Amino acid sequence: MVNKEMIAVTLGVIVGFLNRIFMLRTDYRQYPTHKHGKMIHLSLGFIAAGLGAVAVPALLEENYTAITFLGLAAQQFRDVRNMERQTLSRLDELELVPRGYTYIEGIAMVFEGRNYLVIFAAFFTSMVTSLTNWKLGIVAGILTIVINQRYMSGLNIKDIADVRPAKIKIEGPHLFVENIYIMNIGLQTSQKIIEEHGMGIIITPKDMNSSVTLANLGQRQAILHNLSTILGVYRDSGEPSLVPLIKRDLNDGRLGVFFLPYNKNPEEAIRIVNLVPVLENAIRLPSESKEKEG
Incomplete structure (x- = not known):
C-alpha cells in the first residue's frame, strides 16, 4: 500500500509541474519559442516542483536539511535569471526595434519568479495532503493554479x-x-x-x-x-x-x-x-x- 508521504510528494510534484506548464507561454515576445527553450524551462519547473513537494515530509520528520536544498535551489534560479538576461540581451542587438534593458530585466525576473511560484504550489499541496488527505490536497492544488494564474497578470497600459x-x-x-x-x-x-x-x-x-x-x-x-x-x-x-x-x-x-x-x-x-x-x-x-x- 502506498504510504501517505508518497501520495503527498507525488501530488505536490504533479500540481507544481502543472502550474509551470500553465505559466509557460510563447507570445508576441517570441521567447521561449523553440522546443529546446521550452524543455529547459519545463525541466527546471519539474525540479522546482520536486523540491517543494519533498520539503514537507522532510520537515515533518525533523530533517531540516531540506531547507538547505531550498536555499541552493534559490541560487540556481537566480542563475536562470542571469541566463535569460544574457540571452535576451544578445538577441536584442539584432532587433530592428529592440526590447530595451528594462523589458529584458522584467522578462528575466518573471522566469525566476515563476519557479518560486512552482515551489510554493508544490509545498502547499504536499503540506495539505500530508496533514489531511489527498482529496483536500487536490483542492489545494487547484487553488494554487487559480491563484498563480491571477498573480501572473499584472497591469497593462x-x-x-x-x-x-x-x-x-x-x-x-x-x-x-x-x-x-x-x-x-x-x-x-x-x-x-x-x-x-x-x-x-x-x-x-x-x-x-x-x-x-x-x-x-x-x-x-x-x-x-x-x-x-x-x-x-x-x-x-x-x-x-x-x-x-x-x-x-x-x-x-x-x-x-x-x-x-x-x-x-x-x-x-x-x-x-x-x-x-x-x-x-x-x-x-x-x-x-x-x-x-x-
Whole structure:
C-alpha cells in the first residue's frame, strides 16, 4: 500500500509541474519559442516542483536539511535569471526595434519568479495532503493554479492610460504627432514614406503616478517593440529617419507615438498598446511618497 508521504510528494510534484506548464507561454515576445527553450524551462519547473513537494515530509520528520536544498535551489534560479538576461540581451542587438534593458530585466525576473511560484504550489499541496488527505490536497492544488494564474497578470497600459489614434503631420522638416514634436526629417524620400505608411498614437496618463511611469524610457521602448513585433516595421537597418519614436509633452505628460507598421491597422495598434505590460522596473508612485511625507 502506498504510504501517505508518497501520495503527498507525488501530488505536490504533479500540481507544481502543472502550474509551470500553465505559466509557460510563447507570445508576441517570441521567447521561449523553440522546443529546446521550452524543455529547459519545463525541466527546471519539474525540479522546482520536486523540491517543494519533498520539503514537507522532510520537515515533518525533523530533517531540516531540506531547507538547505531550498536555499541552493534559490541560487540556481537566480542563475536562470542571469541566463535569460544574457540571452535576451544578445538577441536584442539584432532587433530592428529592440526590447530595451528594462523589458529584458522584467522578462528575466518573471522566469525566476515563476519557479518560486512552482515551489510554493508544490509545498502547499504536499503540506495539505500530508496533514489531511489527498482529496483536500487536490483542492489545494487547484487553488494554487487559480491563484498563480491571477498573480501572473499584472497591469497593462490600458489600466494607467487612455490610448487613441492620432494624426501625424509634417511641417517643413518637422514631424509631429498632433501637437507633440517628434523629430526633424530632412530627406524628401523619408517624408514621403512617413506620409504613406506612418501612424500616430496618443497615450494620455490617468494620474500623476501613471505620467511618471510612462515617462520611463524603458516603458516607452516596450511599447515600440510590441507594436513593431506584431504589426511589423517598415524600415531596414541604417535608416535613422524611419526609427519609431515616442516623445512626451512636458506640459501634460501625454505621449506621442510615431511608428511605421507593415500592416497599417489603427484598431489593432490601439489594442496592442493597451495590452503592453507595465514594467515593474518602470513603476513610480510619487503620490504615495508625498502622502508619507505629509
